[in-house]
Amino acid sequence: MNNIPPLNLTRQYEMIGEEVSAAVQDVLTSGGYIGGPIVESFEQQFANYVGIEHGIACNSGTDALYLALRALQVGAGDEVITTPFTFIATAEAIAAVGATPVFVDIDPQSFNLDVTQIEAAITTRTKAIMPVHLFGQAADMTAIMEIAQKRNLVVIEDCAQAVGAEWSGKKVGSIGHIGCFSFYPSKNLGACGDGGAITTKDSAIAASLRILRDHGRSSGYYHEVMGVNSRLDTIQAAILRIKLRYLDQWNNARRKIAERYHQRLEPLPGIVIPQEVAGSHSVWNQYTIRIKEKGQQTNTKASSGTCLRDEVRNQLQQLGIGSAVYYPLPLHLQPVYKDLGYQSGQLPITEQAAHEVLSLPMFPELTVEEQEQVVYALKDCLG
Ligand SMILES: *Cc1c(COP(=O)(O)O)cnc(C)c1O
Numbered sequence: 001m002n003n004i005p006p007l008n009l010t011r012q013y014e015m016i017g018e019e020v021s022a023a024v025q026d027v028l029t030s031g032g033y034i035g036g037p038i039v040e041s042f043e044q045q046f047a048n049y050v051g052i053e054h055g056i057a058c059n060s061g062t063d064a065l066y067l068a069l070r071a072l073q074v075g076a077g078d079e080v081i082t083t084p085f086t087f088i089a090t091a092e093a094i095a096a097v098g099a100t101p102v103f104v105d106i107d108p109q110s111f112n113l114d115v116t117q118i119e120a121a122i123t124t125r126t127k128a129i130m131p132v133h134l135f136g137q138a139a140d141m142t143a144i145m146e147i148a149q150k151r152n153l154v155v156i157e158d159c160a161q162a163v164g165a166e167w168s169g170k171k172v173g174s175i176g177h178i179g180c181f182s183f184y185p186s187k188n189l190g191a192c193g194d195g196g197a198i199t200t201k202d203s204a205i206a207a208s209l210r211i212l213r214d215h216g217r218s219s220g221y222y223h224e225v226m227g228v229n230s231r232l233d234t235i236q237a238a239i240l241r242i243k244l245r246y247l248d249q250w251n252n253a254r255r256k257i258a259e260r261y262h263q264r265l266e267p268l269p270g271i272v273i274p275q276e277v278a279g280s281h282s283v284w285n286q287y288t289i290r291i292k293e294k295g296q297q298t299n300t301k302a303s304s305g306t307c308l309r310d311e312v313r314n315q316l317q318q319l320g321i322g323s324a325v326y327y328p329l330p331l332h333l334q335p336v337y338k339d340l341g342y343q344s345g346q347l348p349i350t351e352q353a354a355h356e357v358l359s360l361p362m363f364p365e366l367t368v369e370e371q372e373q374v375v376y377a378l379k380d381c382l383g
Contacts, residue, residue: 003320004361004370007186011365012250016242020192023238033234042237045244046181046197049164052174054206056198057232058213061160061182064196065093067230068156068178069128071208074099078127082158083113084330085350086132089182090158091331094130100340102126103332105347110277111135111288111357114349115143119151128154133162133172135326135359136188136254136285137276141167141175148176156180163189164251166281173199183240188254188283189247191236253364254284257371261287261360264375270294270382272356286326290356291382307355315381321374324359 013020027038039057047055058064074080076098082090084103091101104121107114111134118129129148131139141157148155155176159165163181165172173179181187183195200206211218216227232240258274265273272290276282291309313323330350332342345351361374 002370004322004366004373006322006324006359006361007363008365009185009190009363012363015365016246019242020239023242024235027235027238030234034231036234038234038241039232039237042232042241042244043197045241047199049244049247050171050173050179050199052179052199053201054199054203056200056206056209056213057237058196058198059230059232060194061158061180061184061187061196062089062093063213063228063230064180064182064198065089065130065156065158066096067209067212067228068180068198069093069097069099070212071205072128072154072156072177074127074154077125079123079125080128080130081118081121081126082130083132083134083350084332084347085111085327085353086134086158086331087160087327088331088334088336089160090130090132091337099127100125101331101337103330103342103347103350105349106353107140108349108353109275110137110139110280111274111353112137112139113144115140115147118144118147122147122151122153126151126153128156130156130158131176132158132160133165135274135282135288136162136165137274137282138162138165138167138172138280140277140279141170141172142279145175154178160184160187161285162283163187164247165283168279174201177202178205183236188251188285189240189243191243192239193233193236195232195236195240196230197232250364251283254362255282257362257364257366258282258284258287260368260371261375264371265289265378268379268382271378284362286324286359287362288326288357288359290353291358292356309356309358312378312381313358316377319377319380321377322361325357326359327357328354330354 043055078099094101157176160182179199181197183191213230216225
């Protein structure tokens with residue numbers, strides 16, 4: 001039996017390698033390596049896929065979030081409500097524009113923002129809500145847009161893990177004021193390097209994003225605002241254009257794998273399988289189970305020593321099964337944010353999740369045999 005990694009990107013490359021090599025070769029021989037018609041056509045195709053007017057490519061998902069905040073004029077003194085159970089980039093972008101992240105606890109089922117707790121976190125300084133569609137599943141965008149409209153806030157969707165996911169029949173990135181995507185290789189639509197994109201239906205915002213990502217220039221060497229260098233390389237756009245054609249097929253394969261995991265893992269004691277909540281169509285960037293602590297409630301000290309989940313993870317590793325923990329330390333307890341003054345125990349649902357989550361191997365090319373191997377190993381570990 002072979003070892004099974006949490007993610008394997010070489011199988012996908014083998015499948016489309018010839019197409020990708022030809023497209024890269026075309027870019028190399030063309031001599032045009034930044035911008036140009038290939039980037040523009042990818043932007044349009046990506047916007048069409050999301051079902052929205054404008055797509056603006058940039059250098060990464062982190063930059064997409066940063067540029068979105070800049071375009072909506074969120075800055076120093078402003079507060080942005082977001083989830084503490086996400087990759088650091090979400091809060092990093094908020095801090096990078098000089099604003100303050102305000103963390104609201106999550107819903108235990110979806111791992112996404114608990115929308116019933118958002119309103120209580122709104123102050124006179126709140127400018128935006130930044131929901132994250134974690135692990136491929138949309139946050140409750142109906143509730144979030146209602147709150148935003150009522151309280152006059154903007155909504156920036158962090159869609160980094162959820163390209164193709166839907167909420168109430170609409171693709172993520174087409175519901176809020178701006179959608180932000182990452183093409184980091186491990187995302188459902190991954191480049192062969194860094195990449196990102198921003199989506200919006202607002203032409204003025206789109207125009208401002210295009211200026212911000214290219215040194216704030218309005219034309220030539222005339223610079224209107226303080227911008228950055230955050231463009232998508234032509235080579236990456238050429239690769240992404242090919243991969244976009246396979247995205248639905250790959251997302252469907254992920255859904256099948258998730259279904260098989262559900263069937264095989266649901267009966268196992270001691271674990272909780274992930275739920276697709278009503279209204280959401282998940283694209284399963286991760287298949288994340290919970291390993292419940294035996295006996296009494298999980299101790300919520302996020303920085304405490306090993307928990308049952310860590311033991312299971314080590315045992316799986318010894319059986320050749322890779323897994324991952326997203327995320328072991330919630331953002332409100334990260335050293336970098338200690339000045340924000342959050343205490344351990346303050347966001348208990350998030351802190352419990354940080355102790356219990358375990359992401360199993362998940363990628364479209366994972367075989368049935370390999371999945372069975374994961375299931376048997378897990379059964380073994382849970383005794
Ligand atoms: C990956 C990720 C990002 C950042 O994307 P990069 O392209 O790596 O900068 C932001 N938010 C979330 C939730 C992510 O998973």
